[in-house]
Amino acid sequence: MAGLLKLQPTRSSPLSELCSALPSLPLRLQEVGRFVAANDYDATTRSMRDLAAEAGADPAAFTRLAKALGYSGWDQLRAALTEARRPSQASPFSGRAKGRRHGPDSDVALINAKLEAEAAGLTRISAASIADAAKALHTARRIWIAGFRSCRSVAELLNYELRLFRPDEVQLVGGSGPEDLDLGAFRAGEAVVVIGFAPYSRASVLSARAAHGAGATLIAIADSPAAPMAEGADHVLLYEAAASPGFFPSLTGAIAIAQPLAAVTFSLGGASARKRLRETEARLAATSQYVAEKG
């Protein structure tokens, strides 16, 4: 057996354990170890034999590697890798903003961290889904946009941009007041865009249900596939709203989705959309909504 227990490895991450132990391993195990380090996502999702085939190694080597690292078997190593990869380690966040007393630059550091996280979140948005949703908007006879509370800002942006080139066919849901949601007005052949994140407002969920019930095309912009407004949606556009503690959820991702959605819908509109946009712009310029731009 492996004899002397060389335990007490770096507890930080199974991957770092692997790397540090790598040089002291037999040749073949190094090979396999490097493969695991380079393909850790596949290591967590695919089967041992699968990996072995792709790495050109023996299945048993994986078991042996795990044991050499101090695990009881490949299953346990994989479990460790899986946990290390788990997204949104939501656990120890409650203490976060609390702990440090307001240091001189703690705010600055926090803002920077937040911005960086949001930038990373943007790259995870699915462009293909946005393009698909834009096609649906393009073919819709009429477009409704529903967003409430803080999401209303996103709804209004979308409403504003779409109206630039389809003024007669785009409308905000609940424009007349909180009690009049127009929910009965949805029809098949129309599209309803609902924007929301947890905690989900009642109005947004009702809008989504009504849209689905009416047979309209439902496009949900939400923070989770488990969001109530995503149920029955024909298109689900996901973003990350993960909030810092005590802070409000982030809308950056939602905005970052709404804008290309409008843009692609516009480009699908072709010449006629361009014509409408020019008309709108001309009208705004005529009433001197803009100041002269600097050269």
Place this chain on the structure above:
Amino acid sequence: MAGLLKLQPTRSSPLSELCSALPSLPLRLQEVGRFVAANDYDATTRSMRDLAAEAGADPAAFTRLAKALGYSGWDQLRAALTEARRPSQASPFSGRAKGRRHGPDSDVALINAKLEAEAAGLTRISAASIADAAKALHTARRIWIAGFRSCRSVAELLNYELRLFRPDEVQLVGGSGPEDLDLGAFRAGEAVVVIGFAPYSRASVLSARAAHGAGATLIAIADSPAAPMAEGADHVLLYEAAASPGFFPSLTGAIAIAQPLAAVTFSLGGASARKRLRETEARLAATSQYVAEKG
């Protein structure tokens, strides 16, 4: 109306397929489907029986769910989820956006390029400036927020978030209509936030001038230090609105500034701000604005 042939699933993401199909599924399958949607990471890594135990459902339900979605079995559904989650799909950027006339995926490439550019733009935002501006908001007796046209969405978000903990002291400029801009109401000791980018709307420039003239603290959120509303501003918060050709300027950066601005102002507000926020939240919960969140 709930179409018989409403299939034709969205091929972009297995999770969207799941969401779309959810309402038309049998009760128990919905339950399981929601569980998968809410725990898609576990769905890709753990075993069917494991998930069943945690979801309190029958293992067979997972197989049946997969088949109901058009997959040949759970294995295939899981494979799809796994692929959708695979990191670093960032690779196919080489084909970029330039040359091709509307190819099949030129939109997708364009959206990806845009998102990446915006992510890069976020990291260039000055956190220190935001923190400074937040201090100014904190000490202001009253806060006005001005944003017009597409920038109105940003203004409304800021207005909404600040009002959560300072409801009596925050107000949108021009809430009553385009001709009534409240510009005469600004006073020294108050703060005015003006949001805008090129081309600059007349109303926003007028707001900024009025604020400066009245001796109020002027905070400009703009795309350039040369923006008219930045003239005479006490705080200038810059973001990149660089538009793709033919598209609208981007507001992602402005939103990314507005949110931490509100958040830091909140944290400066200390105990009293927290108290007001709790009150507001309690009121919203009491009028059942929210649906119950999933546990």
Place this chain on the structure above:
DNA sequence: TCAACTATGCAACAAATGTTTCATGGCCGG
């Protein structure tokens, strides 16, 4: 009310999984 139907849980099934054992082949010290 009854029959046809679907949805659901249970249990048995074949296939695939991770592990272990064993035989082989290369390496070093005596």
Place this chain on the structure above:
DNA sequence: CCGGCCATGAAACATTTGTTGCATAGTTGA
């Protein structure tokens, strides 16, 4: 040169996996 040692690959193992058939409970429509 040889005997012990370890690394390595192949095959056999028990377990667990995903699946399917069946009986029951629940629902729908005539």
